[in-house]
Amino acid sequence: MREVAIIGIGQTPVAESWEKSLREIAGEALFATLADAGRHTADGLFVGNMLSGLLIRQENLGALIADWVGMREAEAFKVEAACGSGAAAFRVALMAVASGEMDCAIALGVEKMTETRGSETTAALATAADADYEAAMGVSFVALNALIMQRYLHEYGWKHTDFAPFSINAHANAVHNPFARLREPISEQDYTQARMVADPINLLDASPIGDGAAAAVLVPVESLTGNGRARQWITIAGSASATDSLAVHDRSDPLWLAAAEKSARKAYSQAGVEPNDIDVFELHDAFSIMAALSLEACGFAERGQGPRLGLESKITPNGSIPIATRGGLKARGHPVGATGMYQIVEVVQQLRGAAGLTQVEDARIGMAQNIGGSGATILTHILKLAL
Amino acid sequence: MREVAIIGIGQTPVAESWEKSLREIAGEALFATLADAGRHTADGLFVGNMLSGLLIRQENLGALIADWVGMREAEAFKVEAACGSGAAAFRVALMAVASGEMDCAIALGVEKMTETRGSETTAALATAADADYEAAMGVSFVALNALIMQRYLHEYGWKHTDFAPFSINAHANAVHNPFARLREPISEQDYTQARMVADPINLLDASPIGDGAAAAVLVPVESLTGNGRARQWITIAGSASATDSLAVHDRSDPLWLAAAEKSARKAYSQAGVEPNDIDVFELHDAFSIMAALSLEACGFAERGQGPRLGLESKITPNGSIPIATRGGLKARGHPVGATGMYQIVEVVQQLRGAAGLTQVEDARIGMAQNIGGSGATILTHILKLAL
Numbered sequence: 001m002r003e004v005a006i007i008g009i010g011q012t013p014v015a016e017s018w019e020k021s022l023r024e025i026a027g028e029a030l031f032a033t034l035a036d037a038g039r040h041t042a043d044g045l046f047v048g049n050m051l052s053g054l055l056i057r058q059e060n061l062g063a064l065i066a067d068w069v070g071m072r073e074a075e076a077f078k079v080e081a082a083c084g085s086g087a088a089a090f091r092v093a094l095m096a097v098a099s100g101e102m103d104c105a106i107a108l109g110v111e112k113m114t115e116t117r118g119s120e121t122t123a124a125l126a127t128a129a130d131a132d133y134e135a136a137m138g139v140s141f142v143a144l145n146a147l148i149m150q151r152y153l154h155e156y157g158w159k160h161t162d163f164a165p166f167s168i169n170a171h172a173n174a175v176h177n178p179f180a181r182l183r184e185p186i187s188e189q190d191y192t193q194a195r196m197v198a199d200p201i202n203l204l205d206a207s208p209i210g211d212g213a214a215a216a217v218l219v220p221v222e223s224l225t226g227n228g229r230a231r232q233w234i235t236i237a238g239s240a241s242a243t244d245s246l247a248v249h250d251r252s253d254p255l256w257l258a259a260a261e262k263s264a265r266k267a268y269s270q271a272g273v274e275p276n277d278i279d280v281f282e283l284h285d286a287f288s289i290m291a292a293l294s295l296e297a298c299g300f301a302e303r304g305q306g307p308r309l310g311l312e313s314k315i316t317p318n319g320s321i322p323i324a325t326r327g328g329l330k331a332r333g334h335p336v337g338a339t340g341m342y343q344i345v346e347v348v349q350q351l352r353g354a355a356g357l358t359q360v361e362d363a364r365i366g367m368a369q370n371i372g373g374s375g376a377t378i379l380t381h382i383l384k385l386a387l
Numbered sequence: 388m389r390e391v392a393i394i395g396i397g398q399t400p401v402a403e404s405w406e407k408s409l410r411e412i413a414g415e416a417l418f419a420t421l422a423d424a425g426r427h428t429a430d431g432l433f434v435g436n437m438l439s440g441l442l443i444r445q446e447n448l449g450a451l452i453a454d455w456v457g458m459r460e461a462e463a464f465k466v467e468a469a470c471g472s473g474a475a476a477f478r479v480a481l482m483a484v485a486s487g488e489m490d491c492a493i494a495l496g497v498e499k500m501t502e503t504r505g506s507e508t509t510a511a512l513a514t515a516a517d518a519d520y521e522a523a524m525g526v527s528f529v530a531l532n533a534l535i536m537q538r539y540l541h542e543y544g545w546k547h548t549d550f551a552p553f554s555i556n557a558h559a560n561a562v563h564n565p566f567a568r569l570r571e572p573i574s575e576q577d578y579t580q581a582r583m584v585a586d587p588i589n590l591l592d593a594s595p596i597g598d599g600a601a602a603a604v605l606v607p608v609e610s611l612t613g614n615g616r617a618r619q620w621i622t623i624a625g626s627a628s629a630t631d632s633l634a635v636h637d638r639s640d641p642l643w644l645a646a647a648e649k650s651a652r653k654a655y656s657q658a659g660v661e662p663n664d665i666d667v668f669e670l671h672d673a674f675s676i677m678a679a680l681s682l683e684a685c686g687f688a689e690r691g692q693g694p695r696l697g698l699e700s701k702i703t704p705n706g707s708i709p710i711a712t713r714g715g716l717k718a719r720g721h722p723v724g725a726t727g728m729y730q731i732v733e734v735v736q737q738l739r740g741a742a743g744l745t746q747v748e749d750a751r752i753g754m755a756q757n758i759g760g761s762g763a764t765i766l767t768h769i770l771k772l773a774l
Contacts, residue, residue, distance in 0.1 A: 001487035021519065053440045057510075058518035060469040063630040063763035067637070073649060075628045076764065077475045080465040082447040088464045092479055099486035100388035101626075123444075131445035132408065239488070241462045243450040250454070262460060376450035377463065 004097045005224055005233040006383065008037025008217035009345045014181040014210040014333030022056055022112040023068040029213035030069045030108060037217035043102040044075040048089030048109035049337035050082055054124040055116050065108070075102070082128035083286065084372025085109065086340025087241075087379035090216065094239050097218045109341030110213035121209060125336070128373045130247040142206060142287070144248055144374045146198035149289035152255050153200060156304035160200050163288040164191040165310030166323075167204045167330055170285060173317065174327025176357040179342075181210045181333030205288040207328075212335035214342040221386075234348050237365075238267030238382030246376045255304075259378035260297035260369060267367070268299075271382040275299040278382075279363040280350045281321055282343040284371040285328045294369055295321070298380070317358045325350060325358045340370035344381065351385040391484045392611055392620040393770065395424025395604035396732045401568040401597040401720030409443055409499040410455040416600035417456045417495060424604040430489040431462040435476030435496035436724035437469055441511040442503050452495070462489070469515035470673065471759025472496065473727025474628075474766035477603065481626050484605045496728030497600035508596060512723070515760045517634040529593060529674070531635055531761045533585035536676035539642050540587060543691035547587050550675040551578040552697030553710075554591045554717055557672060560704065561714025563744040566729075568597045568720030592675040594715075599722035601729040608773075621738050624752075625654030625769030633763045642691075646765035647684035647756060654754070655686075658769040662686040665769075666750040667737045668708055669730040671758040672715045681756055682708070685767070704745045712737060712745045727757035731768065738772040 010032030012025055020028075026047075034040060047061045058064065062076030081088040086109030093107035113121055122142075126135040129144060139147075153160065167186060174180035186204060194204040224233055242262040248254050268274060275298060283298075285291040292306025300321050301309050314320045326332055326346040329339060347366035349355045355363075364385045371378050397419030399412055407415075413434075421427060434448045445451065449463030468475040473496030480494035500508055509529075513522040516531060526534075540547065554573060561567035573591060581591040611620055629649040635641050655661060662685060670685075672678040679693025687708050688696050701707045713719055713733040716726060734753035736742045742750075751772045758765050 050446055051440070053438070053511075053514055054444075056518060057441075057514050057522065059437055059467060059514040060516075060633060060760045060763055062468055063633045063760055064517065066630045067632045067634075067763075071630075072632060073629050073646070076468075076630050077479070077628075078467040079479075080446060080467060081449055081463075092464070092466075092482070095479070095482040095486045095488050098488065099482045101482050101485065124440075127440050127444050127446040129447075130451065131443060135444065241464075242460050243453045243458075243463050245454045245459060246447060246450045247454075259460070373447045373450055376447055376454075 001098045002100060003221040004094050004218050004236050005221045006216045006348055007219055007233055008033050009348045010036055011179050011214035011342060011345050012212050013179045014212040014335055016114040017211040018115060022052060022058065022110060023064055025112060025211055025213045026065045026108060026110040027069050029215045033106065033215040033217055039104065039217060041071050042074060042104040042106045042217065044096050044105040045071060046089040046093045046105065046107050047078045048085035048340060049078055049111060050080055050085045051111060051113055051124050051336065055113055081377040082372035083336045084340060084370045084377045084379055085337035087370035087381060090340060090344055091239055091241060091379055093218050094236055097220055103219065103223065105218045106215055107218065107341060108213060108215040109338035111335035111337040112211050113209050113335060114211050133247045142198045142201055145287040145289060146201045148254055149200050152289055155255060158307050161192055162307040162311060163205065164188045165315065166285060166288040166291045167191055169315050170324040170328040170330035173325050173358045174331030177326040177332060180327040180331055181208055182331045201287055207286050207330045207334040210333035210335045212333065212338045214338055214345045216341065216344055233386055234351050235384050235386050236381060237271035237384040240266035241379040243377050244375050246373055248374050257293045257297040257375045257378060259375060260294055263378050263380040264298040267380040267382045273365060273382065277365050278321065278367045280325055280347060280360045280366040281323050282346050282368045283323050284369055285324055285330050286334055290371065291323065317360050322360045325355060325360060343368035343370060347383050351383060388485045389487060390608040391481050391605050391623050392608045393603050393735055394606055394620055395420050396735045397423055398566050398601035398729060398732050399599050400566045401599040401722055403501040404598040405502060409439060409445065409497060410451055412499060412598055412600045413452045413495060413497040414456050416602045420493065420602040420604055426491065426604060428458050429461060429491040429493045429604065431483050431492040432458060433476040433480045433492065433494050434465045435472035435727060436465055436498060437467055437472045438498060438500055438511050438723065442500055468764040469759035470723045471727060471757045471764045471766055472724035474757030474768060477727060477731055477768065478626055478628060478766055480605050481623055484607055490606065490610065492605045493602055494605065494728060495600060495602040496725035498722035498724040499598045500596050500722060501598050520634045529585045529588055532674040532676060533588045535641055536587050539676055542642060545694050548579055549694040549698060550592065551575045552702065553672060553675040553678045554578055556702050557711040557715040557717035560712050560745045561718030564713040564719060567714040567718055568595055569718040588674055594673050594717045594721040597720035597722045599720065599725045601725055601732045603728065603731055620773055621735050622771050622773050623768060624658035624771040627653035628766040630764050631762050633760055635761050644680045644684040644762045644765060646762060647681055650765050650767040651685040654767040654769045660752060660769065664752050665754045667712055667734060667747045667753040668710050669733050669755045670710050671756055672711055672717050673721055678710065704747050709747045712742060712747060730755035730757060734770050738770060
C-alpha cells in the first residue's frame, strides 16, 4: 500500500449562493484546489454529496462536474454517506491512490441546498435517518438530536448553558475565516436567549446549512520524494470509518458514539499517536451535543464529561485540544455533503501554518471527524505534517 | 497493488417486490452472497444505488444495510454513477481490497423502484441526464436514446427491424434464468409490432425497470493461495472507467461511446487480452441501440456495423461474442443501481460453468460493461477464471 499525501486544497465560501449552480460552485473549489496543487487535471474525481437528487434533481454528479471543469474522460463517481459524504469521498480517493489504480485523485465535497424551501430541506435531511422507523414517525433530524441532548442533560446532570462554550468558540473562530457563513461573535447571553428549535436545542446549538464546496488533491508520497522538492506536504497518517445502527433507538447506549470510538482508535493506531498527540481536531458539531459526544468517544474527555473541556477553555485555538478552529459546522456552516472536505481543508490549513488569527501554534498532527446520520456512519482522518 | 478475486456471488429475482423493502431485498442478496463465499461478514460494504433518495426517501444506505444484515461496525458507503452505480461500487470495492485498506469487501447493487408511479420514476431517471440542459427541456431518458437511435438509422442506413436480434436473443436467454424479470421468448413479429414508446424505440427495444439486488465478495488473491485450497476462483483482471460529457449534445459524435472505448481499451491492456479473447460480454442493453454502440466501441464491430453481429447470429450463447446471456437489461431487467452487479454475477456464473442452458462453452474470460447516463459514465470489467 502506498502512502498518500495531500498536495492541494481549495474551498468556496459557505453561503446562500443563489446566483451559482452546483456545478459552478464545484468548479470554483476545484480550480482553486488544482491551482494550489500546481496541477491541471487528475485521474479521478470522487464527489461527496448527499442531496443533489432530492434538492436539485441531478444525479450522476461525477460525470457532470468532471465535464464542467475540463476533466472529461477522467473517472468520476459520487460517494454518499449522508452528512459524512465528504469524508467518505476522501476515504475512497485515498484507496484509489493507495491501491495504485490512480496516481492523482481529487476528493470534492459539494452541496447546494438553499434554493428550496426550509420544510423541503428538513424533509430531505431526514433521509439520513431511518425512513421506515424514524422519519416515517415524523421525527426530523434536529428532533433526534434534541432527544439525545435531553437524555444527556438528564443522565449526567449538566445544564443547557454548560454547552455555551462550544458555540461561543466556534463563532469566535469563524470571525477570522473568510470562508465561514456566520462571521459574528456571540456571547453567553446570546446563546441562552436564542430562539428554541427543538427543546433543548436552540438556534445557537444548531449549525446553519449552506451552499459550498471544498476539495483536496491526493498523490502517492513516492511521487514527491527523491526529486529535490523541498516543499512541505501533508500525509494521511490515519483513515478509518465505522457504522452504528441507523436508528438511534436501536443502540444500547444512545449517548455513546460507538462508530466514532471505533474509527478514532483505528486511526490512532495507524498513525501511531494517542489523543494527547492531536494538535487540532475538526469535529462534527452539527449540534453542540455532538461536539461533546465526539470529544468523549475519541478519548479527550471521560464519558459524560465533554462539556467540561469547553468550560475549562481547553477547546480554543490555544487550548489543549482546539476544535472548530475555523468556525466548525456551527459557524463556518454545514453544506452537508461538503462538510467533511471543509474539515480536511481546515486541518491542512492548520498544519501549513496558514490559519491566520486562529492558528494553533506548532500544529503538526491534526484530526478530522465527519458524521453521517445521528452517529450511524463516522469517519476519522489523521493528517501529519511531513518535511 | 494486490490482485483481487471474487469468491462469492448472490442475487434476488428482478421483480415487482411490493412486499419487500429495499433493506430486505438487499439483505436477501447479501446473505446469499456471504453463504456462497463461506463468510459471515466483511470489512466493508459498498452499495451501488441511484434512486433511493428520490423514490423511497432513504439515504445513508451503507449504514442502513450494514446494520440490517448484522454487519454493524463495518465500513459502508453508497456509490452513485446513475445506472452505472453497481459497477462503480464494484470498482471502489476493488480499490479497497487492492489498497490493503480492507481484506474483504462486498460490492452490492440494489434498487427499489416499482412502488412509485411511472411518471415519478421517469422523472427520477431523468436525473441521470443534465438537469439544466436536458431534463429541464422536458426530455426523458428514453427520448434521449430515441434521438440517438434515430440518428444512427439515418447515418448508417439500418432499418428498425435490424435491431430485432438483440431483443430476441436477450429474451431467449432470460427464459432459462430464474432471476430474470421477463422470461418469455419473443419473435421478430412481436418485436416489429410492439407498441411505440419514443420513435423509433418501441417497447421491445427498451428494458423494464424492477426491484432487485446483486452482490459479490472480494478478497485478495494472496489470501487464497498457498493454503491448499483447490477451489477455482475468479480474478478481476481488468477494471477501468471513464466519463464523457453528461449532455449528449456536447459530444462531437453522439453515435460513439467514447467512454466505453477508453475504459475497454484500458481493461484489455490490464488483462493482457484483445476483443477476440472475450468469451462472454454482458453489456448495457438498456435500449437496443446501446447494445450496438457498446459492441462497436469495444472493438467487436466496425463503426456503424453493430447490428450486423445480431443479424449474423454472433451474439447468441454459441456465437463468437455472446451477449445478454442471462437476459441482459432487456429481459433480466434493469433495477438501475443494481444492474452493474447483476452483470458481474452473471459473468461469474458463466466462468464457473453455472449458466445452465445458456452456458457459453469453455468460458474463461468474461467482460461486463455498465453505463451511467446516455454514455456519460462507463465502467468496464474483465474477469478471468483462475485455477
